[in-house]
Amino acid sequence: MSGHLKRIDSIVEAVGNTPLIRLKHIERDAPGVKIYLKLEYTNPGGSVKDRPALQMLQDAIADGRLTRDKQLIDATSGNTGVAYSLFGACMGYKISLVMPKNVSQARKNVTQAFGTELIYSDPMEGSDGAIRHVRRLVAEDPDRYFYPDQYSNPSNPRAHYLGTGREILEQVGDEITHFVTGLGTSGTMMGTTRRLREHSRKVTCIAAEPAEALHGLEGLKHMGSSLVPEIYDQSLPDETLPVPTEQGWDMADRVAREEGLHVGHSTGGNVWAALEVAKRIKEGCVVTIACDRGDRYFAPMRWEKHYEW
Numbered sequence: 203m204s205g206h207l208k209r210i211d212s213i214v215e216a217v218g219n220t221p222l223i224r225l226k227h228i229e230r231d232a233p234g235v236k237i238y239l240k241l242e243y244t245n246p247g248g249s250v251k252d253r254p255a256l257q258m259l260q261d262a263i264a265d266g267r268l269t270r271d272k273q274l275i276d277a278t279s280g281n282t283g284v285a286y287s288l289f290g291a292c293m294g295y296k297i298s299l300v301m302p303k304n305v306s307q308a309r310k311n312v313t314q315a316f317g318t319e320l321i322y323s324d325p326m327e328g329s330d331g332a333i334r335h336v337r338r339l340v341a342e343d344p345d346r347y348f349y350p351d352q353y354s355n356p357s358n359p360r361a362h363y364l365g366t367g368r369e370i371l372e373q374v375g376d377e378i379t380h381f382v383t384g385l386g387t388s389g390t391m392m393g394t395t396r397r398l399r400e401h402s403r404k405v406t407c408i409a410a411e412p413a414e415a416l417h418g419l420e421g422l423k424h425m426g427s428s429l430v431p432e433i434y435d436q437s438l439p440d441e442t443l444p445v446p447t448e449q450g451w452d453m454a455d456r457v458a459r460e461e462g463l464h465v466g467h468s469t470g471g472n473v474w475a476a477l478e479v480a481k482r483i484k485e486g487c488v489v490t491i492a493c494d495r496g497d498r499y500f501a502p503m504r505w506e507k508h509y510e511w
């Protein structure tokens with residue numbers, strides 16, 4: 203990324219154009235191969251979800267699904283909720299998020315800071331309960347709400363097609379041989395892969411998926427035991443690589459200590475998977491994604507390794 207200073211009129215303009223950093227210490231385990239990490243946590247909301255949240259808002263405003271009199275509602279206590287909240291605040295749209303009552307206070311605070319309304323669903327029903335709660339509210343009063351639903355919204359992968367994938371090609375060009383990233387909604391994988399497939403040279407695209415149904419790689423989905431997102435096209439990746447939680451957590455620690463990048467656990471999983479791919483090839487260039495930062499996971503506490511997402 204070029205280092206010129208920018209002056210901007212809105213935080214919206216700070217989304218994208220994220221740096222790509224070479225993992226010079228980690229890649230020593232795979233001599234002859236370069237590993238690059240795209241720092242999506244440098245987006246203003248601190249995560250890979252800023253691009254899709256903004257795209258979903260902009261596309262809905264453009265075609266009239268989102269108007270000033272409507273309230274955006276969705277079920278998320280994570281990075282997408284933070285992104286909706288900050289864009290809602292600066293673009294002047296009211297945001298309501300439904301989350302299980304037992305999510306950590308830190309997660310409630312970060313979205314409420316932007317003026318977002320929180321609606322609590324039954325803690326016993328987890329994140330699926332929050333989704334059902336949103337669907338009920340929207341069905342009861344459809345004119346009141348705009349429900350983006352990132353799992354079925356094509357603007358989600360489109361954000362990565364237009365942004366993430368295009369930027370990776372600008373940053374590494376012909377050098378890239380492999381792209382690896384984890385599956386959550388699958389927006390990053392689908393959109394970036396579609397853009398990389400348009401490149402003149404073959405880029406092998408590999409989906410990283412939690413190895414266990416009950417895992418601790420927040421943001422990622424074990425597809426076999428989850429509601430499969432509508433935007434997910436299983437035939438798109440060249441391969442799906444299972445990532446054990448422990449490996450993702452250990453790699454997150456390693457990336458902090460060796461590279462000076464304090465990343466979240468899904469990023470640890472991504473880098474672990476990227477290194478596995480790098481070890482199999484004699485030469486090449488593997489690109490993966492830093493989804494968010496490690497400080498987003500100080501609460502719940504670090505040792506509570508098993509969550510339900």
Ligand SMILES: Cc1ncc(COP(=O)(O)O)c(C=O)c1O
Nearest residue numbers: 281386387388389390421468493
């Ligand atoms: C921390 C984190 N990692 C990874 C992902 C997965 O990204 P995607 O939804 O584009 O598959 C998400 C998405 O919510 C996330 O919040």
